[in-house]
Amino acid sequence: MSKKLMDYFNKQPRLGTLSTSDKNGRVDSAYFGSPRMIDDKTIVMGTGKNRTYSNLLENPQAVFLIMEPGKSVSEWKGVRIYVEMKENETSGQKLDQIRAAIAEKIGQEAANKMIYAALTFQIKDIRPLADFGQGWGKSI
Numbered sequence: 400m401s402k403k404l405m406d407y408f409n410k411q412p413r414l415g416t417l418s419t420s421d422k423n424g425r426v427d428s429a430y431f432g433s434p435r436m437i438d439d440k441t442i443v444m445g446t447g448k449n450r451t452y453s454n455l456l457e458n459p460q461a462v463f464l465i466m467e468p469g470k471s472v473s474e475w476k477g478v479r480i481y482v483e484m485k486e487n488e489t490s491g492q493k494l495d496q497i498r499a500a501i502a503e504k505i506g507q508e509a510a511n512k513m514i515y516a517a518l519t520f521q522i523k524d525i526r527p528l529a530d531f532g533q534g535w536g537k538s539i
Contacts, residue, residue, distance in 0.1 A: 401439030404478065404525065408436040408465060415465035417444075419454035427454055433501055434463065440522050442482060445497035445514035452516060459484035461520070466528050477528030486519035493517040 408415075411432075418428040427450045434444035442463065446452050455461065461484065466477030488494050494517040502510035 405436045405439065407478065408434070408442070408463075408480070413465065413467070415463055417451060417461055417463055419451050419461045420458055421454045422457040425454075427451055433497070442480070442520040442522065443493065443497070444518055444520075445494070445501060446516055446518055447513055448515040452518075455484045455518065456487070464528075475528060479526045479528065480522055481524040481526070482520035483523055484518055485521050486517075488517045488519075489515060491517070493519075 414430045414432050415434065416428050416430050417434070418426060420426045429449070429451045431444060431446075434442050436442050461482050463480040463482060464477065465480075466475055469475045486493075494514070497517050498507075498510045498514050501514060505513070
C-alpha cells in the first residue's frame, strides 16, 4: 500500500487540503499543491507565514485530504492522512530545495516570497476518503 499511496499522494497536478487547529481548537483548512510524500512515513512541504503555519506551531497535529472526483459520488477516490509535524525549518537545505522546486513553476522571486518554512510530518494514521459504509467512496 505504501508505494501506491506515495504515487497517489505525489501525483501532479493535484490539490489537497491540510486541516489544522490552534491550541484552542479553532480550525483551518487550506489547499496545497506542493506537499511530497518522501517515504511511507514522511511528508514534506513548504508553507508561508500564515494561519496554517501558526496553527502547526501551537498544535502539530493535522490531516491531509486528497481526493479526485469520479463519474458518481460512489466512484470518488481519496485518502485522509493524519500527521504530526516533526520539523520546522526556516532556513537551510530543505527549505532551499522546496523553494527551488516551486520556483520551476512560478519563478524564484515568487517562491522566495511565498515559502517561509519547510515542514516535515510523520504519518500517524491513514483512512479512506469515506469509511461510513459501502459505496461511499473508494480508497486509493
